[in-house]
Amino acid sequence: MIDLLQILIEGALVGLVYGLVAISFVVIYRASKIINLAQGEVLVVGAFLLWTFSEGAAAAGYAIPMPVVIVLTLTGCVIFGWLVERTIFRPLIGQPAFTIFMAGVALLILLRGLTQLVWGAQSRSIPVILPEGAITLGPFLVNTRLLIGALFTVVLTVALHAFFTRSRLGLRLAAVAEDHTTAQSLGVSVKQAIAVAWVLGTVVATSAAVVLLSGSILSLEVAVIGFKALPVALLGGMESIRGAPLAGLIIGILEALCSAYLDPVTNGAASGLLPYVAMVAVLLIRPYGLFGWRRIERL
Amino acid sequence: MRPTGIWFSSFAAEARTLDTRRSRIWLAIGLAALVVLPLAGAPRLIGEMTNLYISLIAVCGLYVTVGMAGQINIAQSAFVGVGAFTTAKLSNLGVPVWIVIPAAALVTGGFSVLFALPAARVKGFYLALTTLAAQVMFPIVILALPMSWLGGLVGMPVMPPMLFGLNLGTPTGLYFLGLIFAALAVWTTYNLQASRIGRAFRAVHDNDSAAGVMGIPVTRIKIEAFFAGALYAGVAGAILAYMLQFVTVSSFTLFASVWYLGMLIVGGLHSPLGPILGVVFVTLAQDGLHNIGNAILQSGSGLGGGAVFAASSVVLGLCILAALIFEPRGLAHIWHQLMTAFRLWPFPQN
Structure with missing residues (x-):
């Protein structure tokens, strides 16, 4: 019983990290109607920026204090997100959804190549930013890094949800997610919406990188987290900020249970397959996810 | 647009793909050149061309799914992989090549139907996400299956294709196998x-x-x-398996799928000429980069082989973006414009 609860706690914490990455998908979709497949690569770029300002700068002889590193990284992310919007997605406004989706695919190849060219393929260590170790709660052990990450996810969810449903700018972004042409004809700036979407998306992805990689190893393979978080975003509903952490909890717990009980039987495949089986199942049963917008077809 | 003086006396004649005598002659010359190429060409060129044919078959399939029917498929490489593993398994069981290739195509087709079923409920990029699931699940499943089934982590050897006592597993044999099926793929498309x-x-x-x-x-x-689309991928996978002589899951990644899509977009999604131009252009660009990369490697600077691969990713990514932003109709459209300009010369196009 204690084992089971321990598994559930760990699964839930990891699930909330997935939820955090899923939020970065949702933020971009919610504000600009772009499903960005390259989100995992965006996260890796954020992580490499973090490395450059911390370990990289230290190796070059400039030790920068951690709060400044975080500020520099976030500034770098904002510039990077804005650059992506300016060069790739702004010229594509008004193009069919297919074209925009493909631009995301192209961005995936481009970013993967660029990170490898700029930073090289070898893996690097990220300094400890969030406290390591574990808190004992009765008979259970709770990983502090993941716990802080989970709390951060919850706070961020509440804040972003308030932003998208209460603030004037947030509501304008929702109009863009509904339909580009309609939004534009009502005087909502699609350009501004996509810029905000990308800046928010890269910042959220980088904060996910901080939670995920603090005190561990950064390599190009980290980008796989993007494809793990996509099913989570889909389960929660692409338009729902609050759905993402909830779906993350569900997927995380199911994955932990699978890896504990089914993996020994299936040669380690069950936990790897689970997010994608869940994704296909969600698409079949509730295509708009748990909390997404139900779209109405008109002819 | 056709030049003045070309006229048809029946609809069937006008609807033909090769509508003029001149175009038929050009095609015959082109095909003849490809047939005699292995007699003159270096072994490396023959290998490159076979690779190009395999990509062309796969991209033709992608053109049918993505270009014609508008359904995004980011699992073409997994489908090619299914074809390759089917070929490996069947060839080890001693099945002759003329059964193996159609069987690989059909198995791949059946596999793709499994992931196309959500089309009953969802559309647009949501459907693309089920193909993403197919692509990601493919290696996990292969690696988890028992070693004796599909080779697991190690991979599987492929027996050389024998037809009428002739070994098609030689570079020249594979070249013609590729050429025949690539021609078939283009013709059917x-x-x-x-x-x-x-x-x-x-x-x-x-x-x-x-x-x-x-x-x-x-x-x-x-x-x-x-x-x-998956039928084509199965055939491409079969020939690729015969060429590699040993199949492992690491050859069939999401990245390869994206490359196939990139070739299609650069070439053009709206004309069957697109796959041909896209595959030729991207293969040439990649080859050029490899040559430059090798020259840099031999000159002894610190750049590794990974950098060459990374550079080719960057170039392909930029090509796709440039195609999407500046010419969504791809190289095929540029080709048609050039041909029109050539025919109308010296008069301006508009």
């Missing part, structure tokens, strides 16, 4: 457009709600589009 199902694909591509209202069974057509 061109003709599919004018068929009933090709027009149904086009209708679903343009507006699936409207197509449904006009009596086209939209879900079935979408599933058939995936099936048709």
Whole structure:
């Protein structure tokens, strides 16, 4: 019983990290109607920026204090997100959804190549930013890094949800997610919406990188987290900020249970397959996810 | 646009893909050149060309699914992988090559239908996400299956293809195998457009709600589009397996799928000429980069082989973006414009 609860706690914490990455998908979709497949690569770029300002700068002889590193990284992310919007997605406004989706695919190849060219393929260590170790709660052990990450996810969810449903700018972004042409004809700036979407998306992805990689190893393979978080975003509903952490909890717990009980039987495949089986199942049963917008077809 | 003085006395003559005598002669010359190439060419060139044919078959399939029917497929490489593993398994069981290739195509087709079934419920990029699931699940499943089934982590050897006592596993044999099937792929792709199902694909591509209202069974057509595209992928996988002589899951990544899509977009999604131009252009660009990379490596600077691969990714990514932003109709459209300008010369086009 204690084992089971321990598994559930760990699964839930990891699930909330997935939820955090899923939020970065949702933020971009919610504000600009772009499903960005390259989100995992965006996260890796954020992580490499973090490395450059911390370990990289230290190796070059400039030790920068951690709060400044975080500020520099976030500034770098904002510039990077804005650059992506300016060069790739702004010229594509008004193009069919297919074209925009493909631009995301192209961005995936481009970013993967660029990170490898700029930073090289070898893996690097990220300094400890969030406290390591574990808190004992009765008979259970709770990983502090993941716990802080989970709390951060919850706070961020509440804040972003308030932003998208209460603030004037947030509501304008929702109009863009509904339909580009309609939004534009009502005087909502699609350009501004996509810029905000990308800046928010890269910042959220980088904060996910901080939670995920603090005190561990950064390599190009980290980008796989993007494809793990996509099913989570889909389960929660692409338009729902609050759905993402909830779906993350569900997927995380199911994955932990699978890896504990089914993996020994299936040669380690069950936990790897689970997010994608869940994704296909969600698409079949509730295509708009748990909390997404139900779209109405008109002819 | 046709130049003055070309006229047809029947609709069938006008509807032909190769409508003039001159175009038929050019095609014959081109094919003849490809047939005699292995007699003159260096071994490396023959290998490169075989690779190009395999990509062309796979991208033709992608053109049917993505270009004609408008269903995004980011699992073409996994489908090629299914074809390759089917080939490896069957060839080890001693099945002759003329059964193996159709069987690989059909198995791949069946596999793709499995992931196209959500088309009954979802559309647009949501459907693309199920193909993403197929692509990601493919290596996990292969690696988890018992070693004796599909080789697991190690991979599987492929027996060389024998036909009438002739070994087709030599570079020249594989070259002709690739050439024949690539020609078949291009021929079927061109003709599919004018068929009933090709027009149904086009209708679903343009507006699936409207197509449904006009009596086209939209879900079935979408599933058939995936099936048709996967048939090509299966054939490509079979020839690739014979060429590699040893298949492992690491050859069939999401990245390769994206490369296939990139070739299609750069070439053009709206004309069957697109796959040909895209595959040739991207292969040439990649080859050029490899040569430059090798020259840099030999000059002894600190750059590793990984950097060459990374550079080719960057170039392909930029090519796709440039195609999407500046010429969404791809190289095929540029080619048609050039031909028109050539025919109208010295008069301006507009």
